[in-house]
Amino acid sequence: MLVLITYDVNTETPAGRKRLRKVAKTCIDHGQRVQNSVFECLLDAAQYAVLKSKLTQLIDPECDSLRFYCLGNSYKKKVEHIGRCPQWSQDDVLLL
């Protein structure tokens, strides 16, 4: 199934910027970056549970947030992109 993951990580502190890098790196390892803080991951239920657990451990729940959207298997017709195409490389971890 396609799982959409979006995150907000508070980068006001060095610790926050470190969390952001770790969250981004973990998402990069499991899916396709489509915007700066938006990833699409093709996962089965077990992989999804593991990834969610990993990400949950990386964030500070007082400052940061994660959202997961399960788009199922028939996701292609549910998604529309307008504008600049995703051009993220595996190494991009932008701090915007």
Added chain:
Amino acid sequence: MLVLITYDVNTETPAGRKRLRKVAKTCIDHGQRVQNSVFECLLDAAQYAVLKSKLTQLIDPECDSLRFYCLGNSYKKKVEHIGRCPQWSQDDVLLL
């Protein structure tokens, strides 16, 4: 239906920051901000078409991107939130 809207707007220039403010304002007017650049909007098909058209006209397609995810009407079980709850007010237009 629930439409998830995510955007990346390039804020390297004053014009980009102006586009970001306009995109955010338009999304605020039509839905619920759940993360900095992520909105959930309850729309019918006509409202969705109008909003998509508005947003498309606001961005610079060479620099910015919009993504739309149609989550249908049975969306509650498809969404999971972890961490800090959305605390955006109608006037928040952050430039992170």
